[in-house]
Amino acid sequence: MLLSVSWLSVAVAEVVTIRADEWFPFNGKPDSDRPGYMIELAEMILKEHGHTVDYQVLPWLGSLAMVEKGAFDCVVGTDKVEARNFIFAEEPWGKIKSTFYVDAEDQWQYDGLGSLDHRVLGVIGSYSYGDKMDRYIDQHKNSNVQIVNANNALRQNIGKLKGKFIDTVLAFDLVMEAKLRDLGLSNQIQAAGDLEQADYIYIACSPEKRSSRQYADYFSKGIIEMRINGKLKTLLDKYGIKDWDE
Incomplete structure (x- = not known):
């Protein structure tokens, strides 16, 4: 009897709740044909174990707080510093670089924090760009750094750059490039250097x-299985990105 109860508990289908702010191509609009490769990846993996995914968009800090206390199961698109108490998959699900973007005719290039002193920089308030950059932002938020806190913060910063309210945007490369393609601005805004190293990002689940x-x-x-059988490449091709493990 104990064996049958144990087997039934494993076999029960569960709905795994995932929350994050919209951060395409990692996660996009729920219930669309392109909800983000991390969402599709989670759906494909969990389906193999009889489970389904409930994915909805929430502001990022709210997503972290709600998952941390156990209201939802997992977040996507985080690193091990930002969600240090969470339960992480051992394998990363992506890689990003914090990159500076300027008008296509602007010749400025990032060359250390000192090169930002005469720039007006736009960033997103709820994101971490690494310890050094976060300290710089905090120290200059009342002078040459403008912080946007909104669900469409990246689009706002792009608009401010085009309108010359700022002259530099700090953004994560894959997210910015996807947004520029979506807005038809890929030829009008260019990368101008990045911070020192790329960061791996993960799906992470509630410690509670x-x-x-x-x-x-x-x-x-x-x-790992999807990388071996080719399904990961097929999925990433759909979003126009390369495997971070190559």
């Missing part, structure tokens, strides 16, 4: 839920 370690194990093993 017993199921989190099992999900993290599914996500780690699943992405």
Whole structure:
């Protein structure tokens, strides 16, 4: 009897709740044909274990807070510093660089924090760009750094750049490039250098839920299997990006 109960508990289908702010191509609009490759990846892996995904968009800080306390299961698109208490998949699900963007005719290039002194920089308030950059932003937020806090913050910063209210935007490369393609501005705004190193990003689950370690194990093993069988490449091709492990 104990064996049958144990088997049934494993077989029960679960709805895994994922929350994050819209951050395409990692996660996009729910219920669309392109909800983001991390969402599709989670759906494909969890389907193999009989589970489904409930993905909805929430502001980023709210998503972190709600998942941390166990109201939802997982977030996508975080690093191990930003969500240090969470349960992480061992395998990363992406890689990003914090990159500076300027008007296509602007010859400025980032060359250390000192090169920002005569620039007007736009950033997103709820994001971390690394310890050094975060300190710079905090020290200059009342002078040459403008912080936007909104669900469409990146689009706002792009608009401010085009309108010459700022002359530099700091953004994550894959997200910015996807947004510029969407807005038809790829030829009008260019990269102008990036911070020192790329960061791996992950799917991470609630430290308050017993199921989190099992999900993290599914996500780690699943992405390895999909890399081997070619399904990961097919999915990434759909979003126009390359495997970060190559």
